Amino acid sequence: MNDAFARIVSEISKLGMDWHRKTLLDNSLRNSGNGEQSIRNIHPINDAKVLVVSAGPSLYRHGMLARLKAVRATLCLVAIDGAYVQCLRAGVVPDFVMTLDPHPTRIVRWFGDPDFEANSAGDDYFVRQDLDEHFRADAAKRNAENIALVNMHRLVSLLICSTSPVNVAVRTSGMQRYWFAPLVDNPALPGSLTRRIAWITGLPSLNTGGTVGTAAIMFAHCILKAQDIAVIGMDLGYTADTPLERTQSWNMLKGRKDVVGLYPKVQHPQWGECYTDPTYHWYKQNLLVLLKSGGFSITNCTGGGALYGPHVECCELEKWARGSA
């Protein structure tokens, strides 16, 4: 990792805090006092295996959802918002779906966006990335189908962050919702944003590690009290053939002379070479630190990507699901 890469990674957290502070407070204030349940009301499942389904491109590259369908019966599933409709399309209904991102126009698409055209105008965030190839091919038609699919599954439990934007709050209002607040700093310190949000909302706070996939893992550990947690679709890296322009960090890094050096190669000990970028590296670092702090491990069944390290075992989904990880 070169100095420029390390410097960018170290700046991401502060940028996020500076930018999100007002949004986090405003959204939490607006979403508070709705009288709905919180994640406190969810009972531990203890000995069940919990699988977190993230939305990385390995989901379709490795046919993970078809494979998941074959072992679904034995598992408790927590899908992140970006993987939810993909699961439904594959005939897999998760037990929980999680959403936390405060972005005002992007996130609602994961539930089928009634204002899709307006919310997509001038935004290439999803078009560039390799998250859902079918959606890219025919976005408007796909969006209409997603609206119908989500409407058909209103009984799925939604884990929703107090910081969610108003369009997500409205769009999911028919679902069985359990609210939580984000743990974004140390609540014991003066001026803590976490404490302020908790005071406004009355909600318990969950550490997100910067991304919804990590928040889902924290939910499985802290609320479900799961002893055996695995993930799929958590690539946190790009296959070697992914063009740089289709990475999450491209808009941040393009135009720099040292751009190629900001996408270092990663040699996964089990699944071979891929490359990463500052944003994905930051997510990975955060997750590894939280696993260490929590003193627990997860199993990564993604089948590719950059996630490995202390407290992360890697194996195939079927092997883990059948109990021989």
Place this chain on the structure above:
Amino acid sequence: MTDLLRGNFTPEHKVEADELKQDERAAFRKRALESISGSMVFVDDKLLYWDLQNE
């Protein structure tokens, strides 16, 4: 007092604020926010869960 605040030596070279770098930094910040808009902030690395009700 004003003289004291101004400093008590003459720089060897003329010093000018590097406006271009400031612009570059602002542009980078804007681009970075576009890229990480899918992310929540993350600062605390010790506490996984906290409930004000338990205090």
